[in-house]
Amino acid sequence: MTADLHVPPIAPGRLPLIGHALPLLRDRLAFLQLLRAYGPIVRITVGTKTVTVVNSPSLIQEMLTSKSHHFSKGLLFEKLKLFGKDALPVAEGKRHLNRRRLMQPAFHREQIDGYVKTMRDTVEPTIAAWPNGAQLDLKTEMQLMTQGVVMSVLFSSNPEREPARAILDSVDTVFTAAIRRALLPVSVLERLPTRRNRQVDNASSVLREAVGDIIAEHRANPGAFDDVVSLLLTTQDEAGAALPDDEILSEVTGMLAAGSETTAVVLAWLFHELGRHPGLERRLHEEVDAVLSGGQLTPECLPQLAFTRRLVSETLRLYSPAWLVTRQAVTPVQLGKVSLPAGEDVVWSPYTLHRDPELYLAPLRFDPDRWLPERPQPPKGAFIPFGSGKRKCLGDTFAWTEAIVITALIASRWRLRPAPGAAVRPIGEITVHPSTLRMIAQARHPATAQDAA
Numbered sequence: 001m002t003a004d005l006h007v008p009p010i011a012p013g014r015l016p017l018i019g020h021a022l023p024l025l026r027d028r029l030a031f032l033q034l035l036r037a038y039g040p041i042v043r044i045t046v047g048t049k050t051v052t053v054v055n056s057p058s059l060i061q062e063m064l065t066s067k068s069h070h071f072s073k074g075l076l077f078e079k080l081k082l083f084g085k086d087a088l089p090v091a092e093g094k095r096h097l098n099r100r101r102l103m104q105p106a107f108h109r110e111q112i113d114g115y116v117k118t119m120r121d122t123v124e125p126t127i128a129a130w131p132n133g134a135q136l137d138l139k140t141e142m143q144l145m146t147q148g149v150v151m152s153v154l155f156s157s158n159p160e161r162e163p164a165r166a167i168l169d170s171v172d173t174v175f176t177a178a179i180r181r182a183l184l185p186v187s188v189l190e191r192l193p194t195r196r197n198r199q200v201d202n203a204s205s206v207l208r209e210a211v212g213d214i215i216a217e218h219r220a221n222p223g224a225f226d227d228v229v230s231l232l233l234t235t236q237d238e239a240g241a242a243l244p245d246d247e248i249l250s251e252v253t254g255m256l257a258a259g260s261e262t263t264a265v266v267l268a269w270l271f272h273e274l275g276r277h278p279g280l281e282r283r284l285h286e287e288v289d290a291v292l293s294g295g296q297l298t299p300e301c302l303p304q305l306a307f308t309r310r311l312v313s314e315t316l317r318l319y320s321p322a323w324l325v326t327r328q329a330v331t332p333v334q335l336g337k338v339s340l341p342a343g344e345d346v347v348w349s350p351y352t353l354h355r356d357p358e359l360y361l362a363p364l365r366f367d368p369d370r371w372l373p374e375r376p377q378p379p380k381g382a383f384i385p386f387g388s389g390k391r392k393c394l395g396d397t398f399a400w401t402e403a404i405v406i407t408a409l410i411a412s413r414w415r416l417r418p419a420p421g422a423a424v425r426p427i428g429e430i431t432v433h434p435s436t437l438r439m440i441a442q443a444r445h446p447a448t449a450q451d452a453a
Contacts, residue, residue, distance in 0.1 A: 010043045052346045123149065146259065150256055153227070155252065159210075214229060232252070268434055269318070271410070292412055305408055323431070325348050329344040359379065413443065421438060424437055
């Protein structure tokens, strides 16, 4: 190692044999935030494995852009192959590039504008069915809504609530297994016939059966659909062959899982914050009432919902769904003054990056007006809720649009008041979700109360 390179420090608190496993299991979000104090790059250990944690926004940006070819997606994404071995979110190299190019047309901005009506028509019946004064499990409600949007828009499928809930529970089970296996990577435990492993197998079967039914319906009615499933079914690879059924199944399952979870937790946190800040809620209602004027939400409304968009931006910052992103060096590479060997596991945290006081004034304050153009903006690479570079989330514009549409539709009909009970705290699983979040739906207009009765 040359004189200008150095070995990053190991974070305090390492225990013999288990390393930093205890604080990771006890409060992983707090532990990662503490690591900022030890510099732009610090190391932690989990059992015998050493992991490099990158805290610097400039080094994260370098890793995701100019030096991305030195890294694979790493341990967490390897465990997410539970959803499908070579689906786009976990694919590598040429396969990832080809599959991304294939999917890109479905996520062009013009195409997404065309999705707004389907989003609206999918969500409105669910919102209208809330009884006035009902106490809602808001995270579950949001998950069912966003899952419904993904299935309606991308797969032309709209299951009833109970089958949809079975799919949602299966996604949650597989996601929970993936993050636990990434944090405690003991592969032999994954193969044992334990109760938890059997639950994962059962959940995977439920998902694949549901997706298999969707694909079968598309095959039985060729020409009846114009969506991502039909796109996959009519696609040919470089040799002119159709995609194998198992690959199509993996892609659809991966999109269903990824598209349901992230936007749902953002919306749950957004309404949690509005429940704590009546002034912000009032501004949202005023904007939505003025823009919709009692009519339907259309694509033309979206640019006018500027405050709504700032609410989504601030929620993505303060409660970034991704609390842990992994990479693995596939060749020796230098980041800053640190030389990483091939095989080195690397992690970074959008959640802690977006709460860094050196990047954001009063970072723990929920302040949507920090995104006003006249206010100082964070430096490049300091706000990346959907990643950056060639692996940036393909569905980011879809997610932005979906979040704004659902926020506006709920706000046009309801106030969501915090229900008495346990304090709400963030939990780091596959995303940062509320520990519990129950809110009371109060109709804003007499007509809404009559409709909901």
